[in-house]
């Protein structure tokens with residue numbers, strides 16, 4: 292195992308669990324927001340921690356543009372090779388303000404998604420606050436993460452998720468178990484966390 296995401300880029304899309312996670316994320320996003328509905332056709336979406344774009348490529352046909360950003364150069368290279376029409380693939384760390392080419396127009400998203408990203412970040416609460424600030428008023432933040440069994444376990448607990456969404460001053464907060472992965476040995480639940488940037 293390595294902790295460099297670049298090492299996972301080749302073959303990421305061949306992993307059936309990874310593909311299934313993205314499919315479940317998209318299905319539950321559609322149930323949550325009706326993303327395939329006509330109201331979304333003029334909307335801009337940020338896929339934060341997009342990897343090779345497995346979620347971005349499902350969202351893109353239904354919206355105006357998906358900006359897909361990731362700190363892994365190799366993940367972004369795989370996404371760029373797909374040449375998706377309305378997906379702008381960007382390598383950089385927006386949490387550190389390290390994406391100069393995006394300073395113009397890199398805010399005012401109608402939706403920010405983070406699929407299996409937040410639990411890997413060193414400062415999850417800080418990240419949600421930064422991302423919430425990139426939303427349009429009334430814009431949606433939606434994340435999916437493995438559910439941790441306790442505060443020290445891998446993933447996020449429901450309590451940690453609710454606290455971060457509240458601290459980012461998002462409204463209409465939702466945090467719950469949404470799907471799960473089963474193997475012979477264990478069940479791995481996944482949480483959805485969502486909120487809306489207040490309009491005032």
Ligand SMILES: C[S@@+](CC[C@H](N)C(=O)[O-])C[C@H]1O[C@@H](n2cnc3c(N)ncnc32)[C@H](O)[C@@H]1O
Nearest residue numbers: 296340341342345360361362363366406407408
């Ligand atoms: C488990 S992968 C998920 C990838 C993709 N969302 C998917 O579901 O296939 C986590 C991704 O988060 C990215 N990541 C980690 N920290 C990041 C950060 N600060 N900004 C953007 N992406 C980040 C990694 O490079 C990696 O591609």
